[in-house]
Amino acid sequence: xxxxxxxxxxxxxxxxxxxxxxxxxxxxxxxxxxxxxxxxxxxxxxxxxxxxxxxxxxxxxxxxxxxxxxxxxxxxxxxxxxxxxxxxxxxxxxxxxxxxxxxxxxxxxxxxx
Amino acid sequence: xxxxxxxxxxxxxxxxxxxxxxxxxxxxxxxxxxxxxxxxxxxxxxxxxxxxxxxxxxxxxxxxxxxxxxxxxxxxxxxxxxxxxxxxxxxxxxxxxxxxxxxxxxxxxxx
Numbered sequence: 001x002x003x004x005x006x007x008x009x010x011x012x013x014x015x016x017x018x019x020x021x022x023x024x025x026x027x028x029x030x031x032x033x034x035x036x037x038x039x040x041x042x043x044x045x046x047x048x049x050x051x052x053x054x055x056x057x058x059x060x061x062x063x064x065x066x067x068x069x070x071x072x073x074x075x076x077x078x079x080x081x082x083x084x085x086x087x088x089x090x091x092x093x094x095x096x097x098x099x100x101x102x103x104x105x106x107x108x109x110x111x112x113x
Numbered sequence: 114x115x116x117x118x119x120x121x122x123x124x125x126x127x128x129x130x131x132x133x134x135x136x137x138x139x140x141x142x143x144x145x146x147x148x149x150x151x152x153x154x155x156x157x158x159x160x161x162x163x164x165x166x167x168x169x170x171x172x173x174x175x176x177x178x179x180x181x182x183x184x185x186x187x188x189x190x191x192x193x194x195x196x197x198x199x200x201x202x203x204x205x206x207x208x209x210x211x212x213x214x215x216x217x218x219x220x221x222x223x224x
Binding site: 033035041042043044045048088090099100101102103104105106 | 211
């Protein structure tokens, strides 16, 4: 069963605009991570936010976490055509000793030049 | 500096054939994972190995076996391939408190 569900499933924006993707999950977590996948490639780790953190930044990425609502958002500012990819959230369930991640179904982002 | 290496990159099998997907990491990570990715379903965990010598089932283990040969290598075996196993398979290893490093994937078609 999927832990995370991303919203929207697909997003199309113009270069320079901001892109926001949301992730909802079901159970308590140790941390939540975001990954990017370019077409035909493997996933690349973007950012990890722990359950006791509310916001984290990395370059043009901003991630928020609301554990009371069991949700997270990924904001990409000043998007570029190279940001076109699928974005996945993944959760590490609380109490999991083996760091198994449960992935959502992803948001497909298209950035138009 | 290869990270996680998967072989082969592409494979076509006939129903009932067997094959082994290979995965190796050169980062001295303890934990390794096998996922499959199907359209609209995200990634689902098949098997994982928390450390050398241990393996455990994930969400969708049926039809698969694994072997953690040593700390570097974690292989996935399909004993009798079925069309339902047509998928893209990803191996990953864990950077503790950071995240996964993924291989580039194996695209498997079972006809």
